[in-house]
Amino acid sequence: MPVGPEPGGPPAPRLPTWHYLVLSLWCGLLAGPLEVAAILVRKRALDLNQFYWMSRHFVWLIPLTNLLIFATLAPAFWLLSASGPRGRWFAARSLCTLTLLPALWTLLTRLYSPAVVLLAMGIAAWLMPSLGRHGDAFRRCVTRSLPVLALVPAILFAWVRVGDALRERGEAARPLPASGAPNLLVVVLDTVAAGHLSLYGYDRPTSPTLDGLARRGVRFDRAQAPSSWTLPSHASLFTGRWPHELSAGWLTPLDSGARTLAEHLGSRGYATAGFVANTFYCGSDSGLARGFATYRDYIFPGLGAFKLAALVDRPVEGLRALHHFLRARTSFATLAGLIRPFDAGFRKPASAINRELRDWLSGRPQKERPFFAFLNYYDVHYPYLLPEGGVHRFAARPRTDREMDLIEKWKAVAEAGLPEQERLFARNSYDDCISNLDEHLGKLLDDLEREGVLESTWLVITSDHGESFGEQAGIFLHGTSLYQPQVHVPLVVVPPRNGPKPARPVVTESVSLRDVPATVLDVLGLGADAPFPGQSLAGLWSDASGAAPDPPPRPSPALSEVVPTNPGEPDPARMVRDRRAWASLAEGDLIYIQVRGRDGLREELFDLREDPLQRRDLSRDPAHRPLLDGMRGRLERATAGPLTPGRFRL
DSSP, X not given: OOOOOOTTSOOOOOOOTTHHXXXXXXXXXXXXXXXXXXXXXXXXXXXXXXOOOSOTTHHHHHXXXXXXXXXXXXXXXXXXXXXXXXXXXXHHHHHHHHHHHHHHHHHOTTSOHHHHHHHHHHHHHHHHXXXXXXXXXXXXXXXXXXXXXXXXXXXXXXXXXXXXXXXXXXXXXXXXXXXXXXXXXXXXXXXXXXXXXXXXXXXXOOOHHHHHHHHHSEEXXXXXXXXXXXXXXXXXXXXXXXXXXXXXXXXXOOOTTSOOHHHHHHHTTOEEEEEESOXXXXXXXXXXXXXXXXXXXXXXXXXXXXXXXXXXXXXXXXXXXXXXXXXXHSSOOTTHHHHHHHHTTSSOOHHHHHHHHHHHHHHOSOTTSOXXXXXXXXXXXXXXXXOTTOOOSSSOOOOSHHHHHHHHTHHHHOOTTSOHHHHHHHHHHHHHHHHHHHHHHHHHHHHHHHTTGGGGEEEEEEOSOOOEESSSTTOEESSSOOSHHHHEEOEEXXXXXXXXXXXXXXEEEEEEGGGHHHHHHHHTTOGGGOOOOSOOXXXXXXXXXXSOOSSOOOOOOEEEEEXXXXXXXXXXXXXXXTOOEEEEXXXXXXXXXXXXXXXEEEEEEEETTTOTTOOOOOTTXXXXXXXXXXXXXXXXXXXXXXXXXXXXXX
């Protein structure tokens, strides 16, 4: 390798400078697989966090991006090598440093980026003299391995695409269900609290679409989410199991231990497709994709795909930090234009989800095969930003840096000490996002109505959890408690246009989303061999003859669970040490909450009919002691013993 003369050693042979063009391409082809291998090693052996939080296409997009970067820089290295021995010396070490840097950045995530750059430079300085002494062998290695490395991105791309094709082919080969089998569309409005919907008496018209759907179907007034954050709630919705029975945690995906609704319906001949916008906890690496023949998560408008590679991501994040530093101290903010193209696709809007579903429905080769489609919308999740063209119905457009921070950085700034005006601005922005999402849901359903899809489709619309805005002192966001703002969610079930009409359009009993799998299999006519625990909720709106049951069957208690923690905590030991297990049981008008941690047991009891805002804790009232003891016992029977932090995955 032409490294230039080493101090105190014989001069390296001078080679044609065009060799640096070939060497640059070779280094680019090598850097990508090294970075992908480093990601796999870190996730499998070094990292508590088992999520990749990137598109499954990273295995070929990262090598391709690195190749493009090195190909772009190749003329610069060629010019350096042509400038003389010092230029060749610098070009060789720079190429070596850049080749090693992505893998080192990926493995050494707890070191500051400049420190990793210095480490890569040190390794390059140590490695280059040895390569210079074995220049002929190294050149042969480059020449022989170049064609193989050039095939790596294509092979990895084909590996991903072949997997997709095999799943779709396997689905097409399954026997069709009985003629007339209805479709199923499950819609999850991520982070939408029932208490912020006009459907449930909110004083703002935030949900006209849901209001109209409820008039055609069944509205559940007290649906409880199994957890107050995304993954365990979705996992319970798909498996019919409680969160403590599953592997789904802040740092661990849903494993294959429990059968999913998509797996079961797929085995019964249904076409299965999922379209998700929450790429953090609903992406392919979350475990929720299991059983879906088609699963769409990440999109890459703008330059977003290139940000998967560390050589793009780290500089962009450095520019972002510099932008925030300058914005806080000066009026200079032009760096935003450089950063924005790389952020494209971070927020997958409802319009993209709608388009993906419509395209899939229109492109299906077997239109006669009934389908199960799952939609996850993310438009209401913080930051509470309306998409381009969204209407500010309840909040003014942010005008100051502080107002923008309240929206963009709400997770960081939300705390009990916020002025009421700022909390109100955040709530108004949240309501704007709900209203905007409701409008897009209406547009999708209008399209499906025109195409005749809803004539034979059961529609289930719900949310995975709600959102707190300080209704209980010091409680904000979600995944931080089990009070009603976080676990009371919408649930609307709408039968097909040509299906049975509900005899009881409003269900007032407390129910759990955990019972949705048993319910949908019941209404689809597949309940006889249902593998899911829980009970069908269909009996709450009709009996076998279609007449209203009198009295309706009593639903099982609605259990909710969470271990509040912070997966971004820089000290994993503290994240484990400070965990507390929350559990709640909703039964009739009563909500029982217990919190177990290092400081012992705390209990609360509320009557939602008399105290819907949960301001009056009845647990210390001697008159309610029998109720408290009874609900504690039923909760522990439902969970096979006291829930403790150790019974949950991180």
